Each structure stands twice: as structure tokens, then as C-alpha cells.
Amino acid sequence: MEFQSMTYSQSGFELKNTSGRHATLWLSKIGDIKIRYHRKIPDEADIKEVTVKKETTGDWFVSFGLETDDADLPEKLDVDSLDSSNSVGIDLGILNYIHTSDGKTVDWLDLEDEYERLRREQRKLSRKQKGSNNYEKQRREVAKVKRHIRRKVLDYQHKITTWLVREYNAVFVEDLNVKGMLEQSHNARNKQDAAWRQFITLLEYKADLYGTHVVQVEARGTTKECASCGVETTKPIWVREHSCPSCGFETDRDANAAMNVLQRGFSELGLGWPEDTPVETALPTDTHSVSAKRIVETGSLGA
Numbered sequence: 482m483e484f485q486s487m488t489y490s491q492s493g494f495e496l497k498n499t500s501g502r503h504a505t506l507w508l509s510k511i512g513d514i515k516i517r518y519h520r521k522i523p524d525e526a527d528i529k530e531v532t533v534k535k536e537t538t539g540d541w542f543v544s545f546g547l548e549t550d551d552a553d554l555p556e557k558l559d560v561d562s563l564d565s566s567n568s569v570g571i572d573l574g575i576l577n578y579i580h581t582s583d584g585k586t587v588d589w590l591d592l593e594d595e596y597e598r599l600r601r602e603q604r605k606l607s608r609k610q611k612g613s614n615n616y617e618k619q620r621r622e623v624a625k626v627k628r629h630i631r632r633k634v635l636d637y638q639h640k641i642t643t644w645l646v647r648e649y650n651a652v653f654v655e656d657l658n659v660k661g662m663l664e665q666s667h668n669a670r671n672k673q674d675a676a677w678r679q680f681i682t683l684l685e686y687k688a689d690l691y692g693t694h695v696v697q698v699e700a701r702g703t704t705k706e707c708a709s710c711g712v713e714t715t716k717p718i719w720v721r722e723h724s725c726p727s728c729g730f731e732t733d734r735d736a737n738a739a740m741n742v743l744q745r746g747f748s749e750l751g752l753g754w755p756e757d758t759p760v761e762t763a764l765p766t767d768t769h770s771v772s773a774k775r776i777v778e779t780g781s782l783g784a
């Protein structure tokens with residue numbers, strides 16, 4: 482059978498004998514095939530579509546198009562009930578981590594080993610004769626490493642975003658200006674931006690599923706602006722502390738940015754900053770770091 486991809490809509494498929502991560506998928510014209518889940522299908526979802534696809538690595542993949550009935554979705558908390566205890570602002574770090582307005586930092590995945598392996602496989606590929614069998618074999622090796630990295634990142638982002646929408650009633654993130662980002666030429670920066678865009682897409686997708694408000698706010702100046710008095714001060718990237726020359730407010734640079742994101746989120750929803758909550762007391766006094774390893778192992782942060 483020669484095909485790259487095939488889609489079944491509404492009928493012609495049946496999922497049976499699901500046990501843990503394994504199941505049997507029956508497809509008309511093909512028959513029973515054994516599959517292994519990369520991610521669990523939510524109980525309340527209906528499978529509307531099944532796509533069978535051959536990847537560049539030569540492996541086969543099945544993806545499911547799911548539909549959830551809107552009536553089953555949890556309701557979002559009334560915006561008037563949102564405050565700094567059940568809402569969070571997030572600073573998406575250039576240094577590959579997130580910092581929350583309530584003082585949590587989550588390290589990004591350490592992918593050094595994976596990228597090292599990718600460079601090694603790419604070097605091997607560059608030494609093969611184009612069009613030869615060996616070239617083709619090595620091309621698949623490169624594709625495999627890339628796929629491994631993509632999956633690892635996606636899996637990790639799923640875990641962080643699920644944690645966020647479960648933990649908070651409102652999550653505010655910076656609106657990444659796609660156009661502005663694409664105009665930047667630095668490759669590493671672009672890769673990071675692509676990762677953040679995927680992160681935000683996941684967050685927004687989960688907002689409805691978990692009944693959480695997810696709002697993107699204006700990103701300009703979140704680092705410069707003082708979260709306490711609003712005065713803007715330029716600080717170079719290596720200055721990790723926010724120390725306001727105008728009001729004297731001092732905190733971590735990223736905590737200040739995350740707090741600004743939180744405030745912008747509130748005003749985006751038409752809410753003022755709760756008057757009885759001065760920024761100084763809303764900000765945590767110390768920051769606790771949650772390791773990437775721990776998220777991957779437990780699937781939740783629950784600091």
C-alpha cells in the first residue's frame with residue numbers, strides 16, 4: 482500500500498481494547514492495528530476524525546481529531562471574583578524559563594545533549610553522497626532526532642500549561658507580536674519565539690477545557706515599567722534586579738515584569754488593581770524554583 486496520509490471522517494474506524502497507553506484501532510480497508518498513545522484521549526471527548534500518516538522517519542502515526550461538547554466544559558469564574566490570589570501573570574523569559582507573578586520560576590528543559598546529538602547526525606549527513614542509500618538512511622536519523630526534540634518540548638509544554646490552567650482561574654501572558662518576531666534575524670531567538678507561540682497556543686486551547694481565563698496583554702515595556710509606580714527605567718539585560726529610582730521599589734527583574742503582566746491582564750478584563758493590595762505585599766518575598774525534572778516526573782508543580 483503506497484500512501485503518505487489517509488483520513489477517516491466520522492466513520493470507518495473504531496477504537497477498542499484500550500488499556501493504559503495501548504489500544505487496538507480498527508480501520509476499514511486496513512483492519513486491526515495496534516497503537517500506543519503519546520497522550521491520553523480525554524474521557525469527555527468524541528473522536529471525529531482519524532488520520533494515519535507516514536512520517537519522514539518511516540514510522541507510522543495515528544492522530545485523532547477530537548470534539549468536546551461545549552455543554553460539558555467547566556464554567557469560568559466570574560471576572561469580578563478574580564484577584565491576585567487566584568490569577569497569575571507570566572513573564573516568558575529570554576533565558577528560557579517562565580517567572581510567575583507569585584514568585585515561581587520554572588526552568589526550561591535542558592536540551593543540550595539532544596542538540597549535540599542533532600549536530601553530530603547532521604555532520605554525518607553532510608559527508609554522505611546525496612541520493613545514495615546511506616544518505617537516505619542518515620537523513621532519517623536526523624529526522625528522528627528532530628522529532629524526539631519536538632516531542633520532548635511539546636510534552637513539557639503540555640505539562641506546564643496544564644499545571645497553570647489547573648492552578649489559576651486566570652492566566653495572563655505577553656502577546657508576542659508575531660510579525661516583529663519574524664523580522665528578527667537571530668536564529669536562536671526565532672526558535673525560542675516559536676516555542677513560546679506554541680506555548681501560548683496550548684494555553685489558549687486549554688483555557689476553555691479547564692474553565693480558565695487566558696488573556697494576552699501588550700508586551701511592550703513590561704520589563705522597564707515599575708510594577709509599583711509605573712515609571713519606566715531602561716535596564717540592560719544583565720541587570721537582574723529591578724530597583725526603581727522613582728519610588729524605591731526593589732524586586733527581581735522578572736518578578737517585576739510578571740507583576741506588570743498581571744496588572745495589564747486585570748485592566749484588559751476591565752478590572753482595576755485591587756486597592757487594598759499594594760504591589761509590595763502582593764509580591765512574594767522569596768522566589769522558589771521548580772526544576773524541569775520535577776515537572777516531567779510528576780506532571781504537576783504544586784509547589
Ligand SMILES: [Zn+2]
Nearest residue numbers: 707710725728
Ligand atoms: Zn517605582
